[in-house]
Amino acid sequence: MQDRNTTAAMPFERGIFCNRTLNLRSIRAIGYDMDYTLVHYRVDEWEGMSYHHLKEKLLAEGWPVEELEFDPQLVMRGLIIDRELGNLVKANRFGYIKRACHGTRPVPFEEQRRQYARTLIDLHEDRWVFLNTLFSLSEGSMYAQLVDLLDQRRLPAGLGYAELQSVVRRSIDLAHMEGQLKADILADPGRFITPDPETPLALLDQKHAGRKLMLITNSDWPYTQAVMSYSFDPHLGGGMTWRDLFDLVICSAGKPGFFARETPAYEVVNPEGLLRPVVGPLKAGSVYVGGHAGLVEELFGLSGEQILYVGDHMY
Template sequence: MSGYLTAPPPERGLFCNRTLNMRAIKAIGYDMDYTLIHYKVEAWEQRAYEHMRNRLVALGWPVAHLTFDPMLAMRGLIIDTEKGNLLKANRFGFVKKALHGTRPMDFETQRNEYTRTLIDLADRRWVFLNTLFSLSEACLYAQVVDLLDAGKLPGPMGYTDVYEHVRRSLDATHMEGALKAEIIADPARYLIQDPDTTLALLDQKNAGKKLLLITNSEWAYTLPMMHAAVDPYLPQGMTWRELFDVVIVSARKPEFFTTRSSLFEVVTAPGHEGLLRPHSGPLKSGVPYFGGSATEVERFLGMSGDEILYVGDHMFGDVHVTKNVLRWRTALILRELEDEIRAISAFRATEARLAEKMVEKERMEAESCQLRLELQRRKQGYGPRDSSMPDDQLHARVFELRTQLEALDAEIGPMARAASELANPIWGLLTRAGNDKSHLARQVERYSDIYTSRVSNFLFATPFVYLRSPRGSLPHDPSLPGGTPVFHTGVGGDGGAT
């Protein structure tokens, strides 16, 4: 990337829900996994999946033949643990698409199951896929639901029991550390290198921002991964630890932002690397810590609230809680956004044709409705009536419009289906549920001040940028020229293809 400012590609933008003046931000905190460090999702999730599957095999479950399907789940979906379903909901919590296990649910079944249901994520029945780390869990759960329905699992179990087994296998995989040991041993297989992330951090530090690393990963994993991802792109003789004024590992987010817990210093002396000793008093720059709380960080920095920006990829643990409890400014990292925006851009010409056809369809539907009302009033003998056309001509015109609408639907159908399959053939766009915003998009809109695909996108904007939110849209706002709806890359806009 050039040292001179150039306009970023559309998919590399910073998208602003609430105006953010970066000059007013004195400290920037970062999560590590899928924020500062990006992984090859399919490689990581496949190995996580295989570790989980092997644990279930050890319990006697007939799952050894199962394989990871990267298209089966996506961030922002919801698991209905009571019914064994994967769901995509709109911003209001209404279910718009569902799989039972791995099988698509037909319209009537979905309607019967969910027409009276509003998803409330406070209910433990629903599990929201907050991060890319959730994909292997959701995939394995859906596949095991198929086995449960086929009567192939041992013992009496329901869908909730199956989910708890899968979840425990995932937790055990992470706790035992075998998967992370594989990553450390061969980082090139799993890491996506992004040299510009390091340059963006250097820009921010040299602009006077305090930089914080607050991660749930343990020190033994954080140290080699940050070394592999950041150190090769720093000035000679400098390491990633010199970039950060505060380093906290094993932070236990989201509790880190809501409660107080004991703070330990991580020993880095040779021969004692990774040991912990209790810490009291102010934090020390350059010393990694274990645990603690956000209030200690604020006290050390002498800052609070909107002076601090926190950047992370976890919708709840990084963004929702931080905004709700601390009123820090928030940035959400959505790596999938790049593919989404590229898919929308490639579909633009078809979207314009689809919009034209929809305008034509609405015009014909309006005429058909008006003619039917005219026939109704004539038959019932009430209200004002138009006598310019005899009944037989009215009936003929209604039939003609019906025929034309059927032909138009045959044209619209394939384009609408293609729109619903953008980015993912099962679920479509991350931020859309039909023509509405998805439940994830509503969360992004509510809790993240800005969102972007990767930290290095800050490089395009500089540490001094004033990010202004666009004017929000409402259904009664004037349409765009020509009445053509447009996919908006910002969550705050509306539009869509179907």
């Protein structure tokens, strides 16, 4: 008799993991993030290049970081920066700290217990920075290495651990805003992107099952168009493109504020990204910049409980 338990043979990376009850029968629309969700990057290459641009920013400020190298094994998604003590910590689901490193040095258990015996992590406090996406790996790696340099008094005088984290975040945000990293990726997408032929086909199945599909990404329109075309179009037959899969595309969404604040939307009216202010409801099949979740609910006539959003953030 054939074994009908197909989950046993499913690769780990194909699994779906859930920490709460989810009734898919009530879901009428599914929204997807793009980066590290529908589009898979080679983490070492992407974060290595991000680290490189961050390092260049610090070198331009005269910091002694020329010998530092990106270490993908140093940091993982889910760790938390303690801006007060200069530590990277691992906490359980209740906020109790289980492991800690000061810079790149593991903190001995007794020292860790003295530091955190009465501490419960509250991510709303400025003291803590949650590395909750794969985009955070270069930031966490550089911060840990800079803590070592700060302790050796090799960084500018007057810096504390909190100020150090602010400098790292500001520098990496600047590198992203200047478009350096995305320009590198578009110049050589095969180096950074690992296309998954099954992803567009899975979305096509969902569309045929009657679900409304949305792409809601913080990336801008030119980058989204190029990356989605590279990742999806070769695996869709019948002259289809990635645009045919989605009932709505929203770029530069400004998540997580997209889900909580009302901001104006602009329609993308040509491939070059010309924008036109939106007056009235959104239109199905169009591409927009900005906006907010309320406009999506209005377009499809659905409540928030009927819409599932899939992304890469850990909460």
